[in-house]
Amino acid sequence: MSNPSTSTSRSSRSDITAELRAAGCVFAEDEARLLEAAARTPDELHDMVARRIAGLPLEHVLGWAEFAGRRVVVEPGVFVPRRRTEFLVEQAAALAPEGAVVMDLCCGSGAVGLALLSILSRIELHATDVDPAATRCARRNLAGRGRVYEGDLYQPLPRELRARVDVLVANAPYVPTDAIATMPPEARVFEPAVALDGGADGLEVLRRIVADAPSWLAPSGHLLIETSAGQSTDAVAEFVRAGLKASAVSSDEFEATVVIGTRTDQSPSDDSGPAGGRAG
C-alpha cells in the first residue's frame, strides 16, 4: 500500500507538471521537481507555479541559476547566466596566471567571476555593472571574495588598477537592437534591455570596452569578450584597431564564440581618465 503523503505529493507533482506543460514548458517534469523542492509551503508553491506559468524565467522564480556547476543567485530583472558563457570562463581560466588580477566588466549576477574564483586558486577579482539590481546580486554571489563596483563600464574602477589587469573578461550586451523583438519572451520581457541591447549591430558596448581596454591591461594581459559567431570578424577588427593581437575561438559544445585579444608592446596604454568610485 502506498504512503498517503507520498501519493499526495506525487499527484500534486503530476498536476503541476501538467499545468507547466500546458503553459509550454518543455522540461515540465524537471521544473515541477525544482519548484516543489524550492517552495517552503503549499501556498508558496502555488505562487511559484503561477509566476512560472505567467512566463517568468524559471531561474527568477527559483531565485537561482545553475552556472558552471554552481548555484548563482539571480533576482528578478537580472540577466540569467547562460550555459554558453561557460566557454568564456574556460578560455579566461586557461589564460590567467597564478594570482591574476581579473576584471569582469558587465558582470550581471557575477556568475563569470564566481566561476573563475572556483577554478583558479588565487585571483584578485573586480566586477562592475551599471545596473543596481545586478550589482546587488553580484555582491551576494561573490560574498566578499571579489570587489563589486556600480557604474558605466570602467568609470567606477579605481585608477590604481590601470595597466594591472591580467584578464579582462566581458559578456556585455551584444544583441542587435532589431533582433530583440525576435527573442523568446523570457528574455525580451523579463530581462532588462540594458542587459541585451548591443545597439544597431550589437557591437556598440563591445567597441567601448575594447577601445579603453589597453590602458587597463597589464603588459601581455588578455581581453576576452563573448560575441555571436556572425559578429566575430567585426569584433576582431575592433580589437586590432585598439592595438591588440586578436583572434576568435568557437565551441560547438557550448555553441559559443569568444574573441580574445592580448596587449602587446605596441598597444597604447594611456593612463589618463576618470578615477574610480564606489565598491563593495
Ligand SMILES: C[S@@+](CC[C@H](N)C(=O)[O-])C[C@H]1O[C@@H](n2cnc3c(N)ncnc32)[C@H](O)[C@@H]1O
Ligand atoms: C548579457 S548581460 C551578462 C551578465 C553577466 N556577464 C553574465 O554573463 O551573466 C550584460 C550585462 O551588462 C550590463 N551592462 C550593460 N551596459 C553596461 C554599461 N554601460 N556598463 C556596465 N554594465 C553594463 C547589464 O546590466 C548586464 O548585467
